[in-house]
Amino acid sequence: xxxxxxxxxxxxxxxxxxxxxxxxxxxxxxxxxxxxxxxxxxxxxxxxxxxxxxxxxxxxxxxxxxxxxxxxxxxxxxxxxxxxxxxxxxxxxxxxxxxxxxxxxxx
Amino acid sequence: xxxxxxxxxxxxxxxxxxxxxxxxxxxxxxxxxxxxxxxxxxxxxxxxxxxxxxxxxxxxxxxxxxxxxxxxxxxxxxxxxxxxxxxxxxxxxxxxxxxxxxxxxxxxxxxxxxxxxxxx
Numbered sequence: 001x002x003x004x005x006x007x008x009x010x011x012x013x014x015x016x017x018x019x020x021x022x023x024x025x026x027x028x029x030x031x032x033x034x035x036x037x038x039x040x041x042x043x044x045x046x047x048x049x050x051x052x053x054x055x056x057x058x059x060x061x062x063x064x065x066x067x068x069x070x071x072x073x074x075x076x077x078x079x080x081x082x083x084x085x086x087x088x089x090x091x092x093x094x095x096x097x098x099x100x101x102x103x104x105x106x107x
Numbered sequence: 108x109x110x111x112x113x114x115x116x117x118x119x120x121x122x123x124x125x126x127x128x129x130x131x132x133x134x135x136x137x138x139x140x141x142x143x144x145x146x147x148x149x150x151x152x153x154x155x156x157x158x159x160x161x162x163x164x165x166x167x168x169x170x171x172x173x174x175x176x177x178x179x180x181x182x183x184x185x186x187x188x189x190x191x192x193x194x195x196x197x198x199x200x201x202x203x204x205x206x207x208x209x210x211x212x213x214x215x216x217x218x219x220x221x222x223x224x225x226x227x
Contacts, residue, residue, distance in 0.1 A: 001169075034213050036152075043202055043217035044152065049210060087152055091212035094166045096142075096154040 002026050002090050006099035012107040017078045021102045023071045023088035032092040035064055035073045038101075039084045047086075048073065078104075109133040109216045111203050116221030123193050123225070129186040129203030129218055137161070137181035140211030143188045145199035146220075155201070156188065157212070171197075193225045 003026035013019050023033065031051040036044035046055045048064035051071055061076040075082055083106055088099040115127040129141070143155040156177040157166045165177055176189040186203050200222050204214035 036214070038152075043219055044214070045217075046207075046213065046215050049207065049213045055215065089152075089154075089214075091210070094157075095168050096157075096212055098152040098154070101151045 001095055002029060002093060002097055004088055004090055004097050004099040006086075006088055006102045008102060009100065010103045010105060012105050013078055014107045015078050015080055019075050019078060019104065021073045021086055021088075021104075023066075023073070023099050025069045025071075025090055025092075028068045029090045029092035031067045032090060033064075033066070033071050034089045034091065035062075036087045036089065037082075037084045038087065044087065109205065111205065111216060111218035113201065113203055113218045113221035116201065116223045118224045118226060119193055120227050121194060121225055124189070124191045125193065125223060127188040127190065127201055127203075127221060127223070129188075131184045131186065131203075131205070134205070136179075136184040139208070140206035141177075141179060141186045142204045142206065142212075142214060143175075143177060143186075144202045144204050144214065144217075145197075146202070147196075147199045150199075153199070157206075158186070159211070190223070193223075195225050197223060198225045199223060 005024045007022045033051045035048040038044040052064045086102045110132045112130045142157045158177045174192045178187045200220040202220045203218045205216040207213040207215040
């Protein structure tokens with residue numbers, strides 16, 4: 001199975017900050033990576049797929065990059081609505097696996 | 108608009124069974140692969156199972172293989188998860204999720220989830 005490791009596990013930041021979350025795969029997954037946002041008590045929401053493609057309706061302050069084994073999710077200017085938990089997901093092969101999550105909290 | 112509504116969760120004893128349903132609307136259900144994803148209390152996301160749009164292929168996580176069965180009824184726009192031999196570690200919110208067009212293993216819409224608690 002492909003292991004996905006996110007860092008950091010928790011990130012404290014302020015409104016307006018630029019933040020980056022990293023996701024590493026235990027083997028190459030090409031660009032078969034997605035990012036999701038989840039708020040407490042809610043279902044996850046798709047933000048990015050194929051490493052860097054923005055899902056329709058997602059604000060352009062979210063961006064993704066990377067390929068192979070190292071990927072990043074960047075939020076260019078944090079908004080109050082962005083404080084949530086973020087997960088990466090590989091879909092290069094079954095079983096589909098997620099990172100453990102990065103909790104983005106208000107500093 | 109796409110809607111996915113799960114039902115069937117509840118409290119069940121270890122070793123028991125439960126069947127979850129996911130009613131889909133707002134899209135052509137029979138054209139899309141569908142998934143179940145779960146989340147234990149306070150934990151991260153775990154993919155559980157996938158079924159191809161026509162039901163011809165199914166994949167399972169090792170943790171549920173042989174105990175859970177995913178199925179669908181395209182005439183009723185409904186996805187199912189039959190869960191047998193339940194264990195305490197199966198306690199979680201279970202989400203159904205729609206596969207993205209062109210990328211069935213990207214989850215572009217999710218239901219609100221249904222809680223399954225396995226406890227004596």
